[in-house]
Amino acid sequence: MMSAHPVIDSSIRARIQRTPLFSAWSEGAFAALLEQSRIRQLDLGEILFHEGEEARAFYFLLAGEVDLITLGAGGREKIVEIIQVDDLFAEAVAFLGGRYPVQAAAGLASTVVEIPFAPFMATLQGHQELMPQMLARLSMRLHYLIKELRHLSMESANQRVASYLLDLCPAGGESVEICLPAKKAAVAARLGLTPETFSRVLGRLRKAGLLRVDKRSLHIPDPQALRRWADSS
Amino acid sequence: MMSAHPVIDSSIRARIQRTPLFSAWSEGAFAALLEQSRIRQLDLGEILFHEGEEARAFYFLLAGEVDLITLGAGGREKIVEIIQVDDLFAEAVAFLGGRYPVQAAAGLASTVVEIPFAPFMATLQGHQELMPQMLARLSMRLHYLIKELRHLSMESANQRVASYLLDLCPAGGESVEICLPAKKAAVAARLGLTPETFSRVLGRLRKAGLLRVDKRSLHIPDPQALRRWADSS
DNA sequence: GCAATTTCTTGATCGAGATCAAGCCGCATC
């Protein structure tokens, strides 16, 4: 990658502005903010920010994959969320006392847009009509975490895997084809499981005829049946 | 309890206004909001609102204890938070799509002030300078949940109990006397443990000389030592 | 193409915490 100054071109601009957080921003304010932003390339495994580090910016994922991770005693780590392309992340940190509450590491070679908090917050203060969007964003994260808490504390490995797969399914009817968003070990960590257990659950589902696995793509012949199986696990 | 119309008197007003959420409110707006609020008595075990129910109001706990609970398959339940006297709760629900994400049940006979969302939100929209307080509140909840997630997914029963007890300790030095905020079974549920396991951990701590237990009051001769014990569990 | 590394699967064992089952203590009511 030798483009010395990767540029935020209009197609990237459009992708960022499509996020709910920015959809209500005026052209001028948005352009001024991106003026102060820059593109960063991340190698596989590279750490974008550490837990507890002073937070100066939030990010938009252009390509690749970023994992948000909390660290426990003895190197233990739990993936809180696997960020996908075209997602904003860490924007809620603006109001969280200036420190990142989790670590962000690239799960693949990745590209992000780094958007500094200072001008973002300044614009927000000058345009309080933009705050409801921010509140909505924080609320979504709250919802997500409450759901996670429920899954972690009250569901078995079988149920967690099944719920996760069902969440990946498009809403509609039957015979869905889905694709895991990351390598299986990362998905396992996201679910609070070891790779071994994750593999075994997938095996169980395969033997029960509820799932066909090929590499990272999964075929679910009957999501309803999967739901029932989860409920009775 | 035969006071037919329990009244929100000035001492109660003062208690509510001391919360960060309302400290910046004008006298007039605040008085108008309380005009539309009312006091409710709850029996032990009474459910204030259900998970998924349409959210019309949030609450301030005057007396007693309220537990926020998520329900899992098969009657399993996890206490997300034990609300204490003088706490606001469910206020974040205002931005959460109109449904309560958890259930609230009285852990003791309790008294709450029920504050309806409609006038609250109307005032907020008319006075956007009050929104930063709301953002700060949501951020605190986010922080809390991220911490909970870490505890649940990466710590042993020993560590969870120890962290919890240390959180209850006043900041300072040594030989602390603390009091459990609820009956032990509720604390256990809050920690994602069975009462039996909680009791056993307390027993372990007692035998290790790190804790003296008397009913609900606990004496911790050396918090530092407790911290060390947790880290090496 | 073949070796080397990484990813995934499968099997055997282990352990923390849940569950099941008594028993104990404090406290109320009569």
Place this chain on the structure above:
DNA sequence: GATGCGGCTTGATCTCGATCAAGAAATTGC
């Protein structure tokens, strides 16, 4: 003081998922 009940403790067993240990399959490098 007996009786009953709720809250807590203690003990025995069971279960799920982690851990340890190989091996198979896919990817990468030369």
